[in-house]
Amino acid sequence: MLDVKSRWxxxxxxxxxxxxxxxxxxxxxLVTFIVSFWTYTGYSIEPAFVGDNYASAFDKCxxxxxxLCTTFRTYLSTLKFCFLVWLITLLLGFTIAYYLVFEIxxxxxxxxxxxxxxIPFWTSNVIRMISWIxxxxxxxxxxxxxxNAGITSQPIDWLLYSSFAVTLSLVHINTVxxxxxxxxxxxxxxxxxxxxxxDNGASAxxxxxxxxxxxxxxxxxxxxxxxxTVVMGDFISVxxxxxxxxxxxxxxxxxQITALQFPIAAANAIVLLAVVLMIIWTMLRFVxxxxxx
Amino acid sequence: xxxxxxRTFYVLSAIFALYVLFLYGPTITILVLSxxxxxxxxxxxxxxxxLHWFHNLWAGIGVPNVVDALINSxxxxxxxxxxxxxxxxxxxxxxxxxxxxxxxLFFTAIASLILPxxxxxxxxxxxxxxxxxxxxxWGDSLVENYADIENPTAxxxxxxxxxxxxxxxxxxxxxxxxxxxxxxxxxxxxxxxLIMFAVFNxxxxxxxxxxxxxxxxxxxxxxxxxxxxxxxxxxxxxLFGFTLSWDEIARSSQAVGSANxxxxxxxxxxxxVTTPVIYAxxxxxxxxxxxxxxxxxxGVLIVQARRRRHGSDAGKA
Numbered sequence: 001m002l003d004v005k006s007r008w009x010x011x012x013x014x015x016x017x018x019x020x021x022x023x024x025x026x027x028x029x030l031v032t033f034i035v036s037f038w039t040y041t042g043y044s045i046e047p048a049f050v051g052d053n054y055a056s057a058f059d060k061c062x063x064x065x066x067x068l069c070t071t072f073r074t075y076l077s078t079l080k081f082c083f084l085v086w087l088i089t090l091l092l093g094f095t096i097a098y099y100l101v102f103e104i105x106x107x108x109x110x111x112x113x114x115x116x117x118x119i120p121f122w123t124s125n126v127i128r129m130i131s132w133i134x135x136x137x138x139x140x141x142x143x144x145x146x147x148n149a150g151i152t153s154q155p156i157d158w159l160l161y162s163s164f165a166v167t168l169s170l171v172h173i174n175t176v177x178x179x180x181x182x183x184x185x186x187x188x189x190x191x192x193x194x195x196x197x198x199d200n201g202a203s204a205x206x207x208x209x210x211x212x213x214x215x216x217x218x219x220x221x222x223x224x225x226x227x228x229t230v231v232m233g234d235f236i237s238v239x240x241x242x243x244x245x246x247x248x249x250x251x252x253x254x255x256q257i258t259a260l261q262f263p264i265a266a267a268n269a270i271v272l273l274a275v276v277l278m279i280i281w282t283m284l285r286f287v288x289x290x291x292x293x
Numbered sequence: 294x295x296x297x298x299x300r301t302f303y304v305l306s307a308i309f310a311l312y313v314l315f316l317y318g319p320t321i322t323i324l325v326l327s328x329x330x331x332x333x334x335x336x337x338x339x340x341x342x343x344l345h346w347f348h349n350l351w352a353g354i355g356v357p358n359v360v361d362a363l364i365n366s367x368x369x370x371x372x373x374x375x376x377x378x379x380x381x382x383x384x385x386x387x388x389x390x391x392x393x394x395x396x397x398l399f400f401t402a403i404a405s406l407i408l409p410x411x412x413x414x415x416x417x418x419x420x421x422x423x424x425x426x427x428x429x430x431w432g433d434s435l436v437e438n439y440a441d442i443e444n445p446t447a448x449x450x451x452x453x454x455x456x457x458x459x460x461x462x463x464x465x466x467x468x469x470x471x472x473x474x475x476x477x478x479x480x481x482x483x484x485x486x487l488i489m490f491a492v493f494n495x496x497x498x499x500x501x502x503x504x505x506x507x508x509x510x511x512x513x514x515x516x517x518x519x520x521x522x523x524x525x526x527x528x529x530x531x532l533f534g535f536t537l538s539w540d541e542i543a544r545s546s547q548a549v550g551s552a553n554x555x556x557x558x559x560x561x562x563x564x565x566v567t568t569p570v571i572y573a574x575x576x577x578x579x580x581x582x583x584x585x586x587x588x589x590x591x592g593v594l595i596v597q598a599r600r601r602r603h604g605s606d607a608g609k610a
Contacts, residue, residue: 010395
């Protein structure tokens with residue numbers, strides 16, 4: 001009797017989780033896919049099966065090649081942000097993780113410094129973006145300092161509401177998502193391996209490149225996937241820090257939702273999803289992240 | 294390796310220090326500027342020091358109402374926290390055994406974590422719009438089919454009544470505690486699940502076996518053995534649940550319906566408010582986050598102190 005009962009136990013225990021993901025994740029994705037083929041009127045969406053939404057998402061994109069249409073330009077600019085933010089957060093995250101694991105000698109100090117990196121995440125992202133205004137604005141601290149030092153005669157405008165500001169805030173928000181998984185992989189590296197490399201005459205760079213990087217690969221992959229997917233879909237930082245002037249794949253979808261063009265937004269969401277999945281799939285071919293879990 | 298500090302150490306320390314400055318600089322700036330004097334502006338220099346902008350905030354800074362948004366976020370955050378803890382514990386238990394579909398469920402949770410939030414948010418909005426269209430459609434067709442029927446019975450009368458009440462009263466199923474709650478859970482539950490994996494990976498089943506051998510029921514085993522041991526980690530799950538929900542904006546953006554949460558309101562205010570009152574708001578929300586996190590830490594400390602006082606060795610390997 002006990003066996004019959006316990007066989008079903010994991011199912012009812014997992015049921016609430018499964019139900020949440022079914023109703024609020026899988027079904028919505030399915031609905032998005034279906035609606036991307038529908039038509040719409042001013043106040044409702046109507047069942048249909050048309051490719052119009054995809055056609056308008058890629059309006060004249062292929063005909064006008066090699067000139068880039070709006071959609072391609074938007075994706076290019078999104079991918080550019082993505083690559084830049086990924087590269088900076090990776091270099092920064094790896095360096096900081098390396099510092100914490102290999103240069104800090106006591107465990108307590110390591111925990112304290114790691115916590116120090118996560119505390120700012122206790123406050124709202126929007127607040128952390130507003131916080132750049134008094135620093136980077138026309139009358140901000142940076143411009144005041146530059147002018148007082150005589151480096152520029154008038155305030156620099158591109159510090160705020162610009163691609164620079166968007167990149168800066170995305171790096172600010174996302175570096176920790178690189179630090180934590182890389183730290184996690186790196187702290188499992190047997191220190192004697194590093195000493196062995198050292199004893200065999202490897203330089204610091206050779207040790208990093210041939211021993212530490214390969215052994216931190218899963219952490220790097222997990223951090224990269226997280227940062228890339230967040231940046232690809234971002235529309236908040238791009239909106240707030242770009243002064244609503246810079247296009248991104250996520251921002252396009254948000255604008256269309258605001259205009260109640262749901263089917264077109266859905267088509268764009270599916271395109272974005274496909275691009276993101278392709279990036280993740282490519283990364284997973286290089287590393288098996290299941291080892292880490 | 295060589296004794297003493299190498300040059301690398303100092304270079305890396307400098308990089309780390311700069312990173313910390315980069316992390317904290319902006320937040321500290323608005324913390325300071327929120328105490329700007331009444332005649333001060335959005336940037337330095339400080340024109341005196343005052344609580345003026347906090348008074349302004351308290352008096353309300355017009356539409357949208359910040360206090361309502363704050364209360365919405367707190368209520369939603371608490372419900373999300375509670376559900377995240379309960380659902381994560383149950384799922385954590387489930388994943389200790391093999392069951393069909395466990396891999397699919399796990400990868401769904403991970404997918405939910407990494408797919409762009411705007412896509413999830415739009416999907417939930419579309420799903421609820423379809424439900425709304427369906428329900429109003431039912432209402433309309435009931436009235437259409439039965440209102441002018443030749444021989445009305447009690448049953449058709451009831452159907453017409455249902456139809457007209459849908460037409461008169463039904464607005465939307467979308468709201469803070471339906472679509473909004475769901476959207477937040479798709480964000481908090483993957484984190485909760487991963488923490489429970491870490492917890493149960495380190496959990497020694499011998500304690501449970503001992504309890505069973507002594508005749509404890511599964512519930513008693515959970516209540517008196519497992520729960521006390523995993524309690525500190527549950528504070529972690531709760532903390533993650535609350536802070537993730539408190540700060541969630543991308544998934545809320547389309548999914549909460551007409552009620553706004555605090556991050557959404559804040560985002561709206563950034564374009565309309567041009568006084569330091571927005572910094573005051575930033576300081577207040579930061580204070581709430583810190584208060585919640587400190588409460589959780591104190592909770593963990595109390596649990597550990599109780600353990601020591603009662604001389605229990607629960608949780609020790």
